[in-house]
Amino acid sequence: MPTLGEHMMARREQLAMSQNKAAKAFGGSRTTWINWEKDEVQPERFNYVRIETTLRWQPGSVKAILEGGEPTPIRDHSPPDDLSVMLEELGIDPGKWRRVPQSTKDAITTAYRIDRERRMKESQRPRNA
Known part of the structure; x- marks a missing residue:
């Protein structure tokens, strides 16, 4: 069974x-x-x-790995660090974003x-005509 570190390395390389x-x-x-x-x-829980x-990865993936399960990838094709697109879509000023506490940034980014x-x-669902 792969460890958290092995999963992290494999996913990083996949990306x-x-x-x-x-x-x-x-x-x-x-x-x-x-x-x-x-x-x-091992990372602290607040880093998950x-x-x-x-x-x-979907939320809960780190915990799943630590409990012997598998991570669930988010199946999008945009770069993981494309912050500018997210800020633009959400209407957030990049200058103000820098002053937001990290825990709030994490919650906003995950949501x-x-x-x-x-x-x-x-x-991707078929639409009824």
Whole structure:
């Protein structure tokens, strides 16, 4: 059974992200990211949402892995770090975004990605004529 670190590394590579790029998108250090991938340290619970957002996993994926399950990828095709598109769609001033607390940014980003996933699924459903 793959570990959290092995899942993180495989997903990062699947997304064609370097460790540096993943750490930057996460908002932490490259060393921390590497330590997680090597399973030298387990991430704290408060980091789960940011890890899931960075790796484009559905909420609850980190917990699922730790409980012996599998992560659930978000099946969109936009870059995980395309912040400018999200801010524009939500009408958020990028200058003000920089002053938003990280926990609030995480919640907004996660909700945005979940909503975008829902909208994509709805747009793929056949319409009744």
